[in-house]
Amino acid sequence: MSHTHPELSAPAPLPAGGLRVIPLGGLGEVGRNMTAFEYDGRLLLVDCGVLFPEDHHPGVDLILPDFEPIRDRLDAVEALVLTHGHEDHIGATPYLLRERGDIPLVGSKLTLALLGSKLREHRLKETVHYEVAEGQTITFGPFVLEFVAVNHSIPDALAVVIRTGAGVVLHTGDFKMDQLPLDGRITDLNEFARLGDEGVDLFLTDSTNAEVPGFTTSEKDISPVLERVFAKSDQRIIVACFASHVHRVQQVLDAAVAHGRKVGYVGRSMVRNMAIAQELGYLTVPPGVMVDAKELADLPPHKQVLISTGSQGEPLSALSRIAQRSHSFVHLEEGDTVVLASSLIPGNENAVYRVINGLSRLGANVVHKGNALVHVSGHASAGELLYCYNIVKPRNVMPVHGEIRHMRANADLARATGVQNVVLAEDGVVVDLVDGVAKVTGKVEVGYVFVDGTTIGDISEASMKDRRILGEEGFLSVIVVVDSATGKVVSGPEIHARGFAEDETTFDEIRQPIIDAINAAVADGATDAHQLQQTVRRVVGRWVNRAHRRRPMIIPVVIEA
Template sequence: MAHDGLKTPPQLKPDTLRVTPLGGLGDVGRNMTCFELNGKILVVDCGVLFPEESQPGVDLILPGLDQLADRLDDVVALVLTHGHEDHIGGVPYLLRQRPDIPVYGSRLTLAFVEAKLREHRLRDCALHAVAEGERIALGEFGLEFYAVTHSIPDALAVVIRTPAGSVLHTGDFKMDQLPLDGRITDLRGFARAGEEGIDLLMADSTNAEVKGFTPLERDILPNLERVFAEAGRKLVVACFASHVHRVQEILDLAAEHGRKVCYVGRSMVRNMAVARELGYLHVPGGILIELSELNDHPDDEVVVVCTGSQGEPLAVLSRIANRDHPAIGINPGDTVLFASSLIPGNENSVYRVVNGLTRLGARVVHRGNAFVHVSGHSASGELLYLYNIVRPGNVMPVHGEERHLVANAELAVATGVPRERAIVAHDGDVIDLHDGVARRVGRVDASYIFVDGSTVGDVSESSLTDRRILGEEGFISIVAAVDLREGELVAGPDVSARGFLEAPAIFDDVTEKISRALVTALDEGVDDEHRLQQVVRRTVGQWVSSTYRRRPMIVPVVIAV
């Protein structure tokens, strides 16, 4: 399973549990971990990472699914901790390869997954709903599920018991003691599992750098109420399409303030319908309207709940900010509320949208200027509680960037976990658990797999570099025809450009330079089209660099006639 430049893990010994994260360690997204024992593999989560600005044309980034390509028949199940995209978004791409892999998760999580599978035209997949307190056996893997509080209902942690030892995987969690749905993180269950013995604890690291405790979800209600009270015109609320708790708060406040609510965005409409059907979302009667009805109501009587809180270019809010949405516009006096966290790496995209909305005259309320969001992840105080309750033999922080993982490991060490047993792993690291000790034994390739439209895995880093150059520096093409036998330039050069000072007159100087360079090369006996194209590329490149300090993509075409 190893690739060039990576240390090949040794052959797996009997009754040794091999843990291989294929995503989620170093990024906030594409969470996925494989647990292998005696030739069988259990997978926990299969999410996606959303692209950054430096990855133009990429729709999604998958975890290292290639590592399972030759082992699909060995996969006993896929376990999902909760229904956020960074944990379930990659499921259709895994099930494309083997549709009958049993999938286990809570009712809401599986309902979200089922909707995604329909969009991918995957039917008759083996989905099995589980609930907190439930135990199941999958060969030598014994699973027990625990309720955890997160920013989405029905989230689960899981203990994986095997002959090689027991693992507690928390999924994403926090310890909100007064959650809106009354479903608290099962600390008593964690304590019981700790008493039985947890050899490896894999804990959510996202907020490990944050001191103290994550505020209660209900603490933001007065501030949300204030936003509603002060909104004199249209109110637009942007949040994750799976943030059912936050949408519930918005629905309740809209009802109190006599406003109708319109969901906008395919994933928002789909997920809220699923949540309502299953009883996780309670919609006041007569409050919902369709997008087509929005203009039938005064601006001060509507709330638009939409996607795009992370500045995604094609999401609803970005299109509104760019005046590109066919049905929703922003006018002076409108209010836009960002009701979700800012995922690291999205800062530039989000603030570009904020600035665009502000330019249109909107009052923009976000976490930076008002207490309108609380995280779904445990801060350091809660993680310390977790370590003290469970008393694990080994720790491997998961779900976060490098700084989050390191901070989480330091918390574990502070509670008494030996430093050598607090493993800061990275995607592709292979950790073996044997006789109560977890050790890093090698690496496999868990590189990004890019999804571009319907294409999976065909986009390389080099092609992304080309795209970045095209987007930032522009494109210049040069076409010339030569008679190689006579050694003459017979046509051209014709120069054209896109995204680079496209006025034709600016190329007059370089056209002469190209002609002289080609004639000189032909006079010197160069009779190879490729070498002549290199002459053209070099000539244009030097001219662009010295004149404009730019590095556009240069595509020379020399035709022999």
């Protein structure tokens, strides 16, 4: 929900010739990126990603963007453009395609290949898709799209230019300006400058690193650090990174070859993604270096390297299971080295530190971002963003991709370079570009859509709150049987609890007050079971708060006999 503009109402109809921008996710959080663009009654979607749950989302597997504002207009969607292959940009696509299966998908070769394997996993048919590359132009309805190469922590990322009668929009997707990228594919600043000279009416820019001064470190700077880790280690090395970080995996493969080690992948998504990257030529695997991870254990420890998923401390990932000694075939030995080659996604810190502590307890040497340069960000820092504002010279700027603090920092950078109109929006806040001016014009209701096992969207914020209470405060059920004629308690109160002391006498002092309260309520004219249940809830709630400083979930049951 938007907190920046709480007073906004539903937007008025879009003026003729105007372009409407509706963020459905990704503004105010790092993840579930999705934006709808509306022009001349038609819609274009950019990205459709997931957000991974945090500690305060118990039992949730994934969080999706909210499709509700466009659900009854899915037939007006011309295409879904995917800027790159990260989960927070493509992961929710299968859920969108369940609602309309023939939406054309537009993306680069690697992005569409990664998405294709995801769709097969969801047992969805291959849909219409258009493979594009930098420099290409393609038209869908009233939207003319051009693509620009950008550098990110996954190959084949693209910025998208959206041309309509309302003007030119440049959406960066996730990007940085690494001048020495491992694949030699730099962000095309030449094209950014050319677009700037032509005139960019609305610039949507990645805010994730806007608070970080200077320029993001080059990926190349990690190679010497990995080299030192390999040179120092005389036992097994386990490297955990994102299952899509092709460049990092390439660096580990190169270091392994240089030190005469064999490599195995651990984690289903890692095995799948790297097979795709290798097949398409984005990953170069020297002959003889790869072995099946299970066979790796037959080699002496100083010949082994495992590349694993789980750098974010995900509870079911390979690395978490290794740290808990519950992995089926990887058993950590004292003196093994574990490298966590990724950033900490905000909100995941505790989970990651839990894994680091678990690995350390087993005697591993843990190398992570806090003690070595084993990861660099995939996002442009403040210096790079300033550079972009100066060459693009946009008329209007709308920061995207990031928490509120990141977007505010990005807005300040845009203003510092002289941008007159900066629009700060959050999920659901509608921005219209009319006559060259972008402004907030209203708000549509959007929320979190939780995926829990096979259940999608049926879990409300209220039930999520119930789960948190159950997990943190405990649970009490109170069963009382009353005489239907007299209202007198004839059996009970029987009290069952979870999350409290096991002592049988814990609830003795509240039993009589419950009976007294029911008698008093009956004397006051309370007759139905519901009124008596509310009485029990009040009495027990006050007592447990006073005696235990807790606010558990209380389920009172009054049975009339």
